[in-house]
Amino acid sequence: MYFKIYKLLILQLFLFTFPPIFAQNERKVIKIGYFIAPPFTFESSDHISGGAIIDFYKNHIMLNTPYEFHFEAFPLTRLYIDLKKGDIDMIAMSSKNKTDFGIIIGANALYSSKSFLITKKNFKYEKITSASQLKDVIIGSNKDGARNSFLIQNKNALKFEESSSQDSVHFLLKKLLAGRVDAVYGYLYYAYIYLAKKENVYDKIKIVEIPGDPVLVYAGYSPKLDPKIREKIEKQISIQINEKNISLDQMVKNIK
Numbered sequence: 001m002y003f004k005i006y007k008l009l010i011l012q013l014f015l016f017t018f019p020p021i022f023a024q025n026e027r028k029v030i031k032i033g034y035f036i037a038p039p040f041t042f043e044s045s046d047h048i049s050g051g052a053i054i055d056f057y058k059n060h061i062m063l064n065t066p067y068e069f070h071f072e073a074f075p076l077t078r079l080y081i082d083l084k085k086g087d088i089d090m091i092a093m094s095s096k097n098k099t100d101f102g103i104i105i106g107a108n109a110l111y112s113s114k115s116f117l118i119t120k121k122n123f124k125y126e127k128i129t130s131a132s133q134l135k136d137v138i139i140g141s142n143k144d145g146a147r148n149s150f151l152i153q154n155k156n157a158l159k160f161e162e163s164s165s166q167d168s169v170h171f172l173l174k175k176l177l178a179g180r181v182d183a184v185y186g187y188l189y190y191a192y193i194y195l196a197k198k199e200n201v202y203d204k205i206k207i208v209e210i211p212g213d214p215v216l217v218y219a220g221y222s223p224k225l226d227p228k229i230r231e232k233i234e235k236q237i238s239i240q241i242n243e244k245n246i247s248l249d250q251m252v253k254n255i256k
Contacts, residue, residue: 027068030229032057033083034092035076036167037191038198039255040111041092043073052251053092053110053217060240065232075166076144086224090233094220095146095187104230106219108237111248113215115148117183117208118192120176128210131157140181142168150212151185169195177204187215190252217248 034041034054041051049071062069071092074082082088084102096105117128117139125133131154141147143162151158161181165171169191172184186192189207196202219237221230240246 027066028229030067030069030090030233031088032069032071032090032092033074033079033088034071035079036073037169037186037188039194039252040188040191041073049073052248052255056110056240056246056248056251057092060244060246061233061236064236064239067229067233076142076168077164080144083220083222086222089222089225089229091220093217096216096218097146097152102223104221104223104225106221106230106234106237108234108241109216109218110237110241111215111217111252113189113249115150115185115210115212115215116189117185117210118173118176118189118196119183119206119208120179121204121206123183123206123208125208126206128208134158134183137182140172140175140184142172142186146187147185148187148210148212148215150210173199173201177201183208188217189215194255 034049036042037051039051040053041049043049054071057069057071072088074088079088079091080103083091091103093110094103094105128134131150135157136159138159138161139151140161140163143164145168147155161175163171163175169186172181172186173192173195175181176184184192192205193202193207196205219233241248
């Protein structure tokens with residue numbers, strides 16, 4: 001009996017003395033929100049998050065940091081509101097011109113591309129060099145989506161029809177093919193290419209380059225997230241992209 005009491009006392013003393021050892025093995029959960037834009041981000045029918053950006057965080061960032069990433073899809077407007085409030089810690093991808101939402105944009109671009117309009121095959125221009133070419137063109141776009149510098153600078157000379165649909169890529173592509181808009185713009189133009197191929201309508205559309213600064217996509221952080229956590233994540237993003245040459249462009253194009 002005395003031996004059992006002695007063992008119990010030793011066990012209690014051990015647990016009291018060494019709890020930090022167990023605590024060190026616990027990974028802090030970072031909640032990352034995203035909007036749906038396949039092949040960059042998507043949510044399967046059984047609510048599993050996927051896509052090139054999600055895979056990048058899971059396979060190249062999470063595994064090299066002391067954090068556990070949990071992903072959740074949100075409507076775009078709510079995403080920025082919740083991020084600002086601190087209800088979520090990060091947004092998987094954002095543009096620089098979303099800083100007016102009061103969030104912190106990462107220092108390292110995850111992905112870059114030129115800017116394009118998606119039009120029907122019979123659109124008369126192959127490339128846009130001036131806003132005057134779009135004088136009578138109705139451009140469909142996401143209400144809360146980012147726009148490139150050319151569209152921002154010429155917003156008063158252009159005609160936009162905005163969609164607030166959570167699945168705006170699918171909705172706007174349908175509007176384009178139905179002739180309800182003349183062109184569609186998405187900050188991530190390749191999302192339209194991917195969807196058109198999936199729905200076997202790629203031969204019905206045209207990709208028309210427009211002027212403006214390159215499209216750049218970054219991680220976005222809540223202002224309430226511990227700066228030390230943000231710095232660790234950003235450091236790992238920099239290592240993966242700049243030192244290990246992980247290409248988000250290639251990862252995006254590998255999604256079938």
